[in-house]
Amino acid sequence: MKGVFVHKPPKPRYLATWDVSILLHYLSSLYPLDTLSLRMLTIKAVSLLSLSTAQRCQTLASFSLDSVKDSGTAMCLSASGVLKTSRPSQPLYTVNINNYKKLSICPCYTLRTYILATQSKRKSQNLFISFFHKKAVCAATIAGWIKEALISSGINTDIFKPHSVRGASSSAANLAGLSISEILKTADWKSEKTFAAYYKRDILPSFSDIVLNKM
Template sequence: MQRVSESVIQVIINSWRTGTNKQYDLAWQKWVIWCKSRGYNPKHTSEVDMLAYLDLLIENGKSYSVINTHKSMLIQTLKLFNNSWCENPRFIARFMKGVFNKCPPKPKCDSTWDVSVVLRYLSALMPLESLGLKLLTYKLVALLALSNAPRSQTLVALKLSNMNILKGKVEFMFTNLLKTSRDTKFKMVPSHFENESLCVMHTLLFYVSKTENNRLSGQLLISHCTYKAVTTSTVARWLKDVLAASGINDKFKAHSFRSASVSAAFMHGCTLQEILRTADWSSAKNFKKFYLRDVEQNTSDYSRAVFGDN
């Protein structure tokens, strides 16, 4: 294998998304510390050394997901430093199968909350004209999270400049890269229902109108205090606040909106193909592992499967 230049290495590193880079950077730092404590060169090592390191992670009680992250980072990174054994490691794949059997990955919760409980709370936040900006923001964020099963990153990426108001619907296009973005463009279409108390589109347009004269950001979701752009952590906190106000057990975090939404959609008959498209999954693997249930699949409208007949 020919030596790869530093500039090429940097370009390859840029191929990883921000979240992956953060995970890999932390894993690499731990690897470097382990190697130096044993007098090894962290950039040039053997498969046996890597197996010893991964085995230590097992001894330290790390989950399969954490161990797999370290494995992926090391294989991809060590290739760049001309470790030829990384092209065809003899034991790594078999080792990881053993790790999977010993401590298989599990969802954080073996159940999810009842979507109807949160919908009842949200529907009670009416009329919209009576709501302060904080409650209006909470309602919009929660409705978007339930109707499209987005990640917090996706909600933060919604921009007014990419919003198109069409006949009977609103559509958002994404110009920046999301977690699973490929070459094709991804879009979000907030749902429109006759029942305005749960109509995502009606709530969204009212929110845009109410914040129009004060907003200091082109991002759709802005702080209800400063009117500036917000981060994913802020959106996640809002979603947790909605769960608390709805009376949902505090063991559930913001990301549980995604699992609750897709589980409800599938249980009410939404097709697997529509769920994967709406939730922006490239394959059914994760959904089948964590959410799949034996129900009849005959509905093609994701949001109506979640919200019922609203």
């Protein structure tokens, strides 16, 4: 086994990640919200929440509608059940998201619209429900929705899987100057080493960056 390790040492899945502006540009095109089908509204809400919180699909699937606290300027979401990072006597994991000035990519505005659209149809108190049978969905379904958004935005999902949103958003936050402590708190990482080893990546240039930089 040691020989295998020396011959083929473990390495991270991604050496670089994609520019979040690519996905945001696509999501902003899904507007106004009242023109979207429930399917597309769901995909947009999940994708924006994934981008703005850097959460695992498991966590997104565990958010409860009963635990949503909306102040009008921000929203607080609490996970229910046991998560990958749950520990004994640990309080429920919560994330906070603020209103954003541009409504076409505001996660709070999109979530409020989604909650209102599913209010009379839902058969589960989980935040995200199937747009077919209106019951709770699992993490794999959440990942499938995010993958659909990535494909539609032009991101190569043969290389970048739905979980890559976690690294792309946290790397973008780090590049923008957000403190490591705030990144770790938001993404629910206990150690900076975890972020550095598995998620902090250089961001691949977009097509427009390459073209416009030729001036």
